[in-house]
Amino acid sequence: DEDEALLSGDYEDYFDEEDQAGLPVLAIIGRPNVGKSTLVNRILERRAAVVQDTPGVTRDRVSYPAQWAGRDFTLVDTGGWEMDVKGLDKSVADQAEIAIEMADAVIFVVDATVGATHTDEQLVRVLRRSNKPILLAANKVDSANQEADAAYLWSLGLGEPFPVSALHGRGAGDLLDKAMEILPLESSVAQSMPKDGPRRIALIGRPNVGKSSLLNQLAGSDRVVVNDLAGTTRDPVDELIEIDGRPWWFVDTAGVRRKMHRTTGADYYASIRTQAALEKAELALVLLDASEKMTEQDVRVVQAAIDAGRAVVIINNKWDLVDEDRREQLKFEHERELKQIQWASRINLSAKTGWHTNRIVRAMDEALAGWETRISTGRLNSFLGELVAAKPHPVRGGKQPRILFATQASTKPPRFVIFTTGFLDPAYRRFIERRLREDFGFHGTPIQISVRVRE
Numbered sequence: 115d116e117d118e119a120l121l122s123g124d125y126e127d128y129f130d131e132e133d134q135a136g137l138p139v140l141a142i143i144g145r146p147n148v149g150k151s152t153l154v155n156r157i158l159e160r161r162a163a164v165v166q167d168t169p170g171v172t173r174d175r176v177s178y179p180a181q182w183a184g185r186d187f188t189l190v191d192t193g194g195w196e197m198d199v200k201g202l203d204k205s206v207a208d209q210a211e212i213a214i215e216m217a218d219a220v221i222f223v224v225d226a227t228v229g230a231t232h233t234d235e236q237l238v239r240v241l242r243r244s245n246k247p248i249l250l251a252a253n254k255v256d257s258a259n260q261e262a263d264a265a266y267l268w269s270l271g272l273g274e275p276f277p278v279s280a281l282h283g284r285g286a287g288d289l290l291d292k293a294m295e296i297l298p299l300e301s302s303v304a305q306s307m308p309k310d311g312p313r314r315i316a317l318i319g320r321p322n323v324g325k326s327s328l329l330n331q332l333a334g335s336d337r338v339v340v341n342d343l344a345g346t347t348r349d350p351v352d353e354l355i356e357i358d359g360r361p362w363w364f365v366d367t368a369g370v371r372r373k374m375h376r377t378t379g380a381d382y383y384a385s386i387r388t389q390a391a392l393e394k395a396e397l398a399l400v401l402l403d404a405s406e407k408m409t410e411q412d413v414r415v416v417q418a419a420i421d422a423g424r425a426v427v428i429i430n431n432k433w434d435l436v437d438e439d440r441r442e443q444l445k446f447e448h449e450r451e452l453k454q455i456q457w458a459s460r461i462n463l464s465a466k467t468g469w470h471t472n473r474i475v476r477a478m479d480e481a482l483a484g485w486e487t488r489i490s491t492g493r494l495n496s497f498l499g500e501l502v503a504a505k506p507h508p509v510r511g512g513k514q515p516r517i518l519f520a521t522q523a524s525t526k527p528p529r530f531v532i533f534t535t536g537f538l539d540p541a542y543r544r545f546i547e548r549r550l551r552e553d554f555g556f557h558g559t560p561i562q563i564s565v566r567v568r569e
């Protein structure tokens with residue numbers, strides 16, 4: 115993506131997703147030709163940002179960093195999205211739904227000179243279902259005597275229409291002021307992670323698997339004196355540890371270091387602790403005691419990391435105690451208990467002796483890269499096209515669900531939304547996931563796939 119942006123010369127257009135992390139997202143929605151792209155240009159105040167697209171060329175980048183009244187937010191533009199000519203209404207509604215899902219608030223644009231059309235009404239239905247804050251923009255009100263046109267749009271039932279001329283800028287400031295009122299200060303859709311600095315790792319596992327031993331082994335003599343690091347704000351329970359010359363935040367280590375007594379409720383406490391650490395982390399290092407039979411609690415910890423949507427590396431600790439027999443059992447236990455996480459790296463090591471602890475960094479890098487992978491909408495849809503052509507969904511009860519369109523709604527972890535004409539078999543979904551992993555290498559990260567059925 116970066117290369118592409120640099121090659122085409124639109125540097126400004128390219129932005130680092132990290133910088134926008136956690137900022138509220140405002141989406142501009144509306145049927146084709148109402149002036150969405152024009153409004154986006156107006157808001158971004160740089161015409162070059164949104165290139166007039168060649169028809170038929172999919173523009174994949176839909177989010178832009180934007181500012182208004184001293185506030186930073188992310189603007190999602192649906193103006194250049196390809197429309198399916200056959201089912202125009204439907205594809206407009208589908209794509210709007212994706213954009214709405216990615217948004218914290220929506221500006222719904224209607225062409226006041228045309229009035230509410232059938233497609234507009236379809237979109238209102240989608241908007242209503244979303245329960246997101248909505249602002250109704252009555253566009254193409256280029257002069258005061260056109261304001262009466264805007265008033266007709268009360269009929270859409272979305273409250274007061276705000277007259278605006280995206281082309282000339284008339285009313286645009288007022289519209290944005292209003293938009294800032296409905297836009298939450300913090301995003302509930304974007305990841306609110308610290309923008310930069312060392313990666314955040316949760317070291318988790320049931321009691322006695324060797325978490326504090328590993329922490330000590332990794333910290334060794336290379337413990338970073340945090341006060342030396344200018345400008346780092348730090349939670350006292352987090353620890354900065356340098357491994358191979360690179361610093362990593364190990365979050366919530368107080369919980370790891372504080373020895374837990376095996377009393378009633380320890381399990382519960384451990385799971386709360388795990389949850390808290392996962393909240394703050396980007397990656398989970400899940401420790402298992404390879405010398406003992408895998409327990410239910412081990413599986414629960416692994417599942418918690420997956421459910422939290424974190425990158426995962428699995429560690430088989432205490433390898434110094436593992437003999438040939440145990441090794442065989444372990445293989446069997448992994449196959450049976452951890453089949454939901456075949457995609458994660460496994461490292462056999464000994465926290466006690468330090469054997470193979472040097473393999474951790476590479477696995478973490480790989481998992482984090484997978485976690486942040488983004489596939490462009492164009493690539494994703496051609497991939498799915500080929501996949502379906504090679505292996506169509508089986509016919510069920512005389513029906514065969516078709517895949518209409520898909521998009522990667524987010525990263526960290528990768529999340530996909532697939533629009534179909536019917537429910538997909540679980541087996542077919544798994545097939546899609548498997549192929550996604552084969553083709554795009556989402557190693558070490560969970561993938562979330564949601565299917566939206568259009569009737």
Ligand code: GDP
Pocket residue numbers: 144145146147148149150151152153193194253254255256278279280281282
């Ligand atoms: P989109 O498909 O919703 O992104 O619409 P565009 O932004 O591409 O605009 C469609 C057409 O409407 C273009 O010819 C624009 O110049 C025109 N347009 C957009 N906003 C206004 C406006 O405020 N006033 C007038 N008169 N025309 C506008």
Ligand code: GDP
Pocket residue numbers: 319320321322323324325326327328370431432433434435463464465466467
């Ligand atoms: P925690 O409760 O997960 O923090 O586990 P600890 O780090 O306190 O380790 C529990 C016990 O396992 C301690 O007695 C450690 O010495 C031991 N232990 C940890 N790692 C290893 C290892 O790699 N090999 C062996 N043999 N023992 C280990």
